[in-house]
Amino acid sequence: MSRNGWLVVLAAPLWTAASPAGAEVCATCHAKEAARFHNTPMARALVPVSAAEILERNPSLTLETGGVRWSIVRQGDGSVMTVTRGSQSLTVPLLWAFGRGRAGQTYVFERGGVFYESRVSFYNALEGLDLTMGAPQHRGEEIEEAAGRRMDSLGARDCFGCHSSGAVVEGRLHLESIVPGVGCESCHGPAARHVEAVRAGDAAAAKMRPLSGSTAEDMAELCGKCHRTWSEIALRGPRGVNNVRFQPYRLVNSKCYGAGDARISCTACHDPHGPLETSAAAYDRRCAACHSAALHAKTCPAAKANCVTCHMPKIELPGAHARFTDHQIRIARAGDPYPN
Numbered sequence: 485m486s487r488n489g490w491l492v493v494l495a496a497p498l499w500t501a502a503s504p505a506g507a508e509v510c511a512t513c514h515a516k517e518a519a520r521f522h523n524t525p526m527a528r529a530l531v532p533v534s535a536a537e538i539l540e541r542n543p544s545l546t547l548e549t550g551g552v553r554w555s556i557v558r559q560g561d562g563s564v565m566t567v568t569r570g571s572q573s574l575t576v577p578l579l580w581a582f583g584r585g586r587a588g589q590t591y592v593f594e595r596g597g598v599f600y601e602s603r604v605s606f607y608n609a610l611e612g613l614d615l616t617m618g619a620p621q622h623r624g625e626e627i628e629e630a631a632g633r634r635m636d637s638l639g640a641r642d643c644f645g646c647h648s649s650g651a652v653v654e655g656r657l658h659l660e661s662i663v664p665g666v667g668c669e670s671c672h673g674p675a676a677r678h679v680e681a682v683r684a685g686d687a688a689a690a691k692m693r694p695l696s697g698s699t700a701e702d703m704a705e706l707c708g709k710c711h712r713t714w715s716e717i718a719l720r721g722p723r724g725v726n727n728v729r730f731q732p733y734r735l736v737n738s739k740c741y742g743a744g745d746a747r748i749s750c751t752a753c754h755d756p757h758g759p760l761e762t763s764a765a766a767y768d769r770r771c772a773a774c775h776s777a778a779l780h781a782k783t784c785p786a787a788k789a790n791c792v793t794c795h796m797p798k799i800e801l802p803g804a805h806a807r808f809t810d811h812q813i814r815i816a817r818a819g820d821p822y823p824n
Contacts, residue, residue, distance in 0.1 A: 505675035507649070510668040513682065517757045518668070524759055526666040528584040530647035534561045535664075536581040538589050538606050547604050547613035552630050554604045554613065556591075565593065565602065567631040574627045578602070580664075582647055587806035590616055592643075593632060599640045600632030607805040617803040618726075646710035671695070671706065671756065695751070700735075701743035703750045708732040725822050728799045734811035737823070740774065741813075747773045764790040771795075 511518035521527050533539060543558035553568045556578070566575040580592040587609075591602040605616040616633075628634075635643065637657070644659070645652040649667030651659060669675050672692055681690035698706070705713055712730035714737070727733060732750065735741060741748050753770045754760070761767070771791040775781050784791065797816045798807040810816075812823060 505669065505679045507663065507667040507669075509679055510675060514668070521668075521757045524757070525584045525586060526756070529582070529666050530644070530664045531581050532664060533563050533578045533581055533591065536563070536589070538585045539563045539578075539581065542606070542611075545606065545613050547615075549615070554631075556604075556613070563591075565591065565604075565631065567603075567627060569627060569630050572627040572630075574631050576600075576631060582643065587804060588617070592635075595628060599635040600628065601635055601643075602632050603630060609805040614805065615803065617801070666710075697746075698749065698751070699744045699746055700741065700749040700752075704732040704736055707750045723824055725799055725801060727824070728801060728808045728810050728822075731811040735813070738811070738813040764793050767792050 507518065539545075539556065539558055545556040547554045551569055554565060556563055556565045563578045564575055565578055566573065576593040576595060578591045578593050581589050582592065583589045585606060585608055588605045588607045590605040593600050593602065601616065603616055604613045606612070607614050641652055641655070641657040644657055644662065646666075648665060649663040649670050651657060651662040653661065672695065675692065677690040678687070678692050681687055695703075695706070708714070708716070708730075711732050712727075714733045717727055717730050717733040721727070735748070735750070738748070746752060747770075752773070753767055768789055768791055775783050775791075777783055784795075786794065792809070794816060795813050796809050796811060799810050799822070800807050814823065
């Protein structure tokens with residue numbers, strides 16, 4: 485599929501049969517980056533329920549709506565979810581917590597060899613449970629469907645693949661090799677050969693591809709593996725405000741986007757090794773890298789600071805109990821429809 489003369493191809497999986505070296509091994513040489521990355525949302529994108537701090541802090545959570553009652557109760561170092569509807573009741577141990585919880589956290593359980601995404605999630609703004617966004621309450625006959633949305637093999641592979649490292653090998657889900665959370669090799673690629681070469685004293689023999697010189701298109705494709713690429717959303721949707729979460733798609737739609745210009749790439753504004761910067765003023769110098777009088781470029785006549793508050797407005801996403809920054813950079817006027 486083409487866009488502005490560019491051919492866009494969905495990225496291939498990074499993992500091969502014996503490729504992972506492991507973040508701990510990477511940290512022996514890249515200690516500074518590893519230490520900063522450890523507590524980022526990406527590094528904590530998936531944890532086993534035994535290590536889920538939200539569930540530890542909230543040992544008893546309940547939600548009742550539409551004739552269904554959900555409760556999540558801490559038991560020892562785990563949590564169990566009980567779902568009740570009329571005379572039906574089901575109790576399942578929760579296995580995985582997806583998302584660090586800055587906005588929300590969703591849980592996965594297994595039943596009959598099949599993974600299910602919980603119908604309820606924890607939302608930070610509520611300090612409690614509500615229906616999982618995008619998975620409305622199921623009103624069928626089976627209590628399992630009231631408890632969770634059944635995940636097919638591809639769905640489970642993609643969810644675990646983007647929230648962990650090493651779980652997807654040659655296109656298949658292998659939880660025996662999972663490392664919870666996004667790791668070094670999720671972005672930088674397989675490092676086993678590189679590690680072997682370094683240990684042999686010849687790092688150049690298997691040098692890792694540097695990402696520092698990547699173009700905006702390179703980074704949009706790389707980050708889009710999990711945050712969704714332009715081509716994926718353009719082909720399949722979703723449409724409307726529900727795609728505000730897919731930052732590469734939104735960024736590429738920006739009028740100022742240039743596929744070969746690193747100044748408009750994901751990493752021009754976001755340090756993937758550090759915590760998310762939430763101060764609007766901190767992004768001003770990134771905007772000035774393109775829009776400054778010194779560069780004889782067009783500058784904003786309305787303001788000289790906090791650029792993103794106007795040009796990247798926050799959008800309330802229905803059901804998310806959170807506002808997401810819209811990465812489609814534009815002149816956003818009050819009352820304008822959401823550009824799609």
